[in-house]
Amino acid sequence: MLDIIASPGTSPPGGKPARAREPIIDADVHPWVNGDIAGLKNYLSRSWWEHFDGRHVLPNQWLRPPLARASSNRIDAMPPSGGEPGSDALFMKEEHLDKHNIAHAVLSSIQAGKLAALPNAGEALALARAFNEFFYSEFLGVDPRYKLAMVVAAHDPAASAAEIRDFGRKPGVVAVFMPLLNIMMGNRHYYPIFQAAEEMGLPMLIHPTGTEGGFPTSVHFAGGTPSTYIERHTAFPQIGISAINSLIFEGVFLRFPKLKLLAAEFGFSWLPHFLWRMDQNWHQFRKEVPWVKNLPSETVLQHVRFTSQPIEEPEKPEYLMQILDMIHAEQTLLFSTDYPHWDNDFPQHTLTRLSPEMRRRIFHDNAAELFRLS
Secondary structure, X not given: OOOOEOOOOOOOOOOOOOOOOOOEEEEEEOOOOOOHHHHHHHHOOHHHHHHHOOOOOOOOOOOOOOOHHHOOEOHHHOOOOXXXXXXXXXXXXXXXXXXXXXXXXXXXXXXXXXXXXXXXXXXXXXXXXXXXHHHHHHHHXXXXXXXXXXXXXXXXXXXXXXXXXXXXXXXXXXXXXXXXXXXXXXXXXXHHHHHHXXXXXXXXXXXXXXXXXXXXXXXXXXXXXXXXXXXHHHOHHHHHHHHHHHHHHOOHHHHOOOOOEEEOOOOOOOHHHHHHHHHHHHHHHHHHOOOOOOOHHHHHHHHEEEEOOOOOOOOOHHHHHHHHHHOOHHHHXXXXXXXXXXXXXXXXXXXXXXXXXXXXXXXXXXXHHHHOOO
């Protein structure tokens, strides 16, 4: 275990962080396509464009943030060129990558995540390909620091697996973002996707999509449907917990031993309790899952990673340091900003009490290893 807290004279709490210009890998950045499906016209086949006919839009969750424009995006991140925050690759390059010394920014599209709300598999597959082509051209073609978590439509696992083997070969594609359906993540339904991702050496990425609990095909919340945005936003960790719980006890990482998972934006302070509870239940009931040979906590530490945003803010800062110790953060945690959302974390104000070595692991090395970046 690495030392977590900075030594005297390195980065005092509340002071200016040392090593501020060290390269950073941002594991969770959200680009946008202006115009919704209409903005993808140049990346859709003629037949599919005629199918959508300008009438279709991706569905929105009814429970919107009680913020300006009912949007999750920061108003001050709106580009001078017009359009939504995250839609201008050049502005994002200057405002985010250059300003914060971001060496690599992994793009995962929450907009594309809405595909989980579509009941039509053909539509979802066509839009997934269009989103991938759009971001590859309009972002990765602008600056090589942009990397892409390609989106797949899990409605048709075989077709999505073929997409991974095709599009996943492109330089700069570093992960597979799979918007979760209302099927437990460990279910064999997803096996073709996992197999293709493992073959291509691409980690899986899951992330809240804004569709949770709002549509028949998208993942549901435990206990029912929230009635307010604050309930929905607070309950996001249960989606990550449920997905990992299913992966572990269904034996997915035994079947696909090289597969990795990044659970982005689900938090991490719940992880100690979750690991302890899984281990305890495994000791007591493992004859029910004889294929699970190792402690669940050991499998999570080997195969699963988490992002830092939204960083938890407990009553005492030392509590957070204790949690980082308990989750082996020098191995499991990746820094992320969630740019351009209202609650994004800036690197100079995040985890300022870390030792230099621990900071390097979280802000750069863990992501470099997971995404195979230099």
